[in-house]
Each structure stands twice: as structure tokens, then as C-alpha cells.
Amino acid sequence: MRWLGMELFQQPGARTTFAPAGAWWLAAGAGSIVWAVAMPGMWLLLAATGAASVGAAAAVRALMVLSGRRRAADDWLRNAAGGRPVLPRYAWRERQLRAACERLRLARTLRLVVRRAAEGPSGGFGALRPTAVSENREGLQLLASTLERVDHPVTPAGMLRVIDLITDGAGPLWNAPKGAALEEAISSTLAVLRRRPDDPPE
Secondary structure, eight states: OHHHHHGGGGSTTHHHHHHHHHHHHHHHHHHHHHHHHHOOOHHHHHHHHHHHHHHHHHHHHHHHHHHHHHHHHHHHHHTTTTOOOOOGGGHHHHHHHHOHHHHHHHHHHHHHHHHHHHHOGGGTTTTOOOHHHHHTHHHHHHHHHHHHOTTSOOOHHHHHHHHHHHHOTTSGGGOTTOHHHHHHHHHHHHHHHTOOTTSOOO
16 A cells, blocks of 8 residues: 555654665766756766666665564564563554554545445456455444544554555455454454553463
8 A cells, every 4th residue: 555655764764774875866867967968978978877776776775674674663563462562663663553644544444445345346346246344344344443533542563453454465355255254353453453551462
């Protein structure tokens, strides 16, 4: 989803991580402008092209670094459902996951899935009717309502489970025969999502 990609750039150190790529692109742009205005020779155009290529490679490396940091944060937070204090280096990701805008986006997505499932094949699901969603309509609506109650705290581990439920194309939400699996996924997600710090671990 688009907002999942944008989250990469909202973590601490993102600007510093992308600084080398930006510097190379700035050099490439300056070289291109000089070449276009002054036409000093092909060597400057080739140098600008090379700088742009190096900048692109640096941007790819920066994306890999940021993705790795977020993945490490998510892996730790998934296992912190029992009430462990969040490590300071992962606090930024906890804030992202528990933000009201994130909760409401996920809730809207769940309600859209339920609404389109009720419309049948003509609602955008092709020839396959999503029977798993139809069978668990109330559970999905309860999950959406829990997310929408932004005055009630939720756990980052539970939020990650909601994201997994929505984004896993091979998961029970998107597979018609998996009604029982979807019911279990909704139940376990709600349990983790609502967990309080003093609740015993699973």
C-alpha cells in the first residue's frame, strides 16, 4: 500500500541516509544545466549522467537500509505484545503504528473489503466471491470498530497483525475457502490488539 512506503521516510535518520543520493543527484542536475546552457562538451554530459547513476544506486542502498530498520522494529514489536517497555530505538515505529490516522486508514480498508464482498463478483473481486469475508462480516466490522475507537489504546503488535491480515495476498482475507482460518485470524488479532500491559502473555 502507498502509505506503507511513505512510512519509510518518516523514521529517524531518513534524511541523513538519503543525503548521499541527494548530493549525487544535485551534482548531476547542476552538470546538466551547465551543459545545456554553455555546451562545453560531451564530457560534462557524461559526467552528469554518471553522477545520476551513482545517485540512483545510493538511493537504492538507502531504501534497503530504511526497510531493514523498519523490519527490525516490526520484528521486535511483534514479540512485545506481553507488555514489555518499547526500546527507545523502536519508539518511532510504535508511534507510527498507534497513530489515529493509521488506525482509521486500516479501518476504512477493512470496511471497504466487507462492502465489496457484499456486492459479489461485480464489486471488483472478479469471478471469485469472497465467501471467507462474507462468513466473517461481523468479525471484520468489530475489528474495524476497535481501530476506529482512537480513544482506546491498542498495541503495536496488534496493529502489525491487522496490516499483515490486509496485505497478505495469500492469507485468509483474500481466499474464499478460508472462512475458518479468517475467523481465527480475526479473533487472535483482536486479542493482541486490545491487550493491556498487565495481561498475561499468550
